[in-house]
Amino acid sequence: MRVLIIGDVGVQDGALHAGDEAMLAEAVRQLRARGATEVLAVSSTPDDTAARYGVVALPRLGFSLARQADETQLEARLDALTRAGEGERGALQRDDPAHAVLDAVATCDLVVVAGAGNLSSLWPHHVYERAAIVRIATALSRPVVVSGQTVGPTLSERHGALVREMLRAARLVGVREAASAALLARLDDALAPAATYDDALAIAGEAPAGLPERFCAATVPPSTGLWPRDRVVEAMAALLDHVVERHDLDVVLVPHVAPLDGSLDADAATHADVVGAMRHAQRVTSLGPVEPAQTAAVVAASSLVVSARYHPVVFGLASGIPSVGVTVDEYTETKIAGALEAHGLGDLTVPVIAAATGDAAAIVDAAMAIDRAELVARGEHARAEMERWWDAVAATATEDVPAPSIAYAEHLPVVDEALRAEVDRLAAWQRHQSQALVGSLLIADDLERVLARHTERVRVLENALGEAEAARVEAVLRAQEHEQALTAAHERLGDVAEPVIERMWAQTRSRRHLPGEELAYAIAQRDEAFVQRNLMEAELAAVLSTRMMRWTSGARRAYRAMRGR
Structure with a gap:
């Protein structure tokens, strides 16, 4: 079986995104275990991806990576790729790198759109790129699976139409949170995606040497949503100080996006600021860049996860580790709350503003009080359900198969109603402000595109x-x-x-x-x-x-x- 996978992978700006890489790496492993003899992957840096995963790596399809990319140019590129997929000679220049992807799709048994959180108007180039590869596969009569997606929460009418088109064309569609399923139902009630967990849920590796015996794995990104960066740094520093004082845990800061040269940029820069703001900085270890599987292994070795990024929470839940997800805007809330709710642990979602009020510390205490055996059982249940999902994905290469009926875990109340109500109130306020901010950003992007067109x-x-x-x-x-x-x-x-x-x-x-x-x-x-x-x-x-x-x-x-x- 020959499989082509498209994910958001490759070294970008000298840095590696552990979550995106982990989803592709785990998809490759799962499909090889089910008979894939050759795997091809679309990447921003094909040479690095080929060496890292032992795949045949191909260049991206040529859509501008800028968020303010001119929609006219994106549409023109989509149209050219569509016509090329349909066999029109001259639709692309002879030296266009996309020819390699078209040739690969034509010889594949299955095309997989790997899990991600970028079917959103915040990243239009990803929407267009995935729409293009699904159109090409459809024109060439190749089966398509769209796996483990977060859809939205921000989706324009045009981007929504492209998402609807690609999901209708796919034989199998999986979304990783209830909020995405609800958005798709509003988009098209004929769409019936399967509920899944994250594609990278079961990834495993070896942790680096020298970790503390008992520690909290924490990740703080530079993107702080609608909050000033210094406020988020102070709030997270206070929360981690509470972890040290109340639960006697060391802190290991695990970068999720880190420059490969070890420089203080991306997560590493934010981590340095958090350490500088902590009272117990002597009990903090800041890791440099680590491979995706190592990131999961570090989390699995911890006693607690506190993360404002999505995948450390996923890795913690999969390993039965109490995991608290800190959200900074509607987008991070959709993903992090979705992952926790799928394990029945939605009570462990907390908006970053709650770290300043002390409510986040109370939720950390509640997470540490959960029976560890209960958490492990929920993680094992999720892993078993994902095995069924990957079975269906592989089978799609040769036949139409029904989407597996994956069951999420039952809700486990872990905080009292008064605390939950207060946290929900703060989350609702943050969500509302985030929607207004994102709306303003998208309007500004539109104005920038109009200005760019007139300038040209x-x-x-x-x-x-x-x-x-x-x-x-x-x-x-x-x-x-x-x-x-x-x-x-x-x-x-x-x-x-x-x-x-x-x-x-x-x-x-x-x-x-x-x-x-x-x-x-x-x-x-x-x-x-x-x-x-x-x-x-x-x-x-x-x-x-x-x-x-x-x-x-x-x-x-x-x-x-x-x-x-």
Whole structure:
């Protein structure tokens, strides 16, 4: 079985995103275990991905990665790829890298859109890229599976239409939280996605040496949603100090996005600030960049997870570790709350503002009080359910299979109603403010795209104006040259014709009283001179009637002067 997988993988800006890489890595492992003999993967950095996972790696499909990318350009690229997939010659340039992906799809038994959280208007290029590869696969009659997705929560009408189209074309669709399923039901009630857990749920690896015996695995990203970064740093530092003081745990800061050169950027930079704000900084270990499987292994070795990123929570839940998810906006709430609710532990979702009020500390205490055996059982249940999902994914390569009916765990109340009500109130306020902020950002993006289009049009017009001005200057110079030439011609005509005419007139006048034959001869010579003059004038008139001569007013004045003579 030959499988092509598209995920959001590859080194970008010198950094690796552990969660995105983990989803692809686990999909590769699961499909190989079910008969995939060759796996191809679309990547931002094919060489790195090929070496990291032992796959045939292919370049991306050529959509701009900028969030403010011009929708017109995205649509044009989608149209070109669609026509190329349908077999239209010339739809793409001969050296277009996307040819490699089209050729790969044509020879694959299955196309898999790996799990992710980017079917959202916040990242339009991902929506277009996935729509394109599904269109190509459909045109080539290749089965498609869309696995473990978060959809939205922000989705424009156009992006929603593309998502609806690709999910209708897929044989099997899985979404990883109830909120995504609800959004798709509103988008198209005919869509019936399967409930799944995250694609990377079961990934495993070896933790690096030197970890503390008992510790809390924590991750704090630089993206802080609608909150000022320093406020989030202070809130997380206070929460981790509480973990140290109340539960006697060391803290290991695990970067989820980290530069491969170990520089203080992305999560590592935020972690340095958190350590600087903590009272118990001596009990903190900050890890450098680690492989995706190592990230999961570090989390699995911990006694508690406190994370404002999604995948550390997923890894903790899969290993039966009490995991508290800190949200900073509607998007992170959709994913983190979704993961916790799928394990029946939605009470462990907390908005970052609750860390400043002390409510987050109370939820950490509640998480630590949960029976560990109960958490382990829920993690094992999720792993078993995902085995069924991967069975169905692999089977889709050869037949239409029904989506497995995956059951989420029952809700486990872990906090009292008063605390839950207060946290829910804070979460609702944060969600509302986040929606307003994202709406403003999308409007600003639209305005930037409009401004960029008009700026480009102005540039084109300025270039055209410059070319026209250059042509005008050149035409003026040529007209001046022609005018000078015509003036010289008139002067030469005057020099030649006027003496002849004057002589003829003089001869005519002098012979008016000559005998008849001589007078007739003189008059004939005079008439011949007039004929020659008229021929010259006709020739000059023909020259004057040309387009270039019409531009030369000076030449016309010279001509009129000549005629006057």
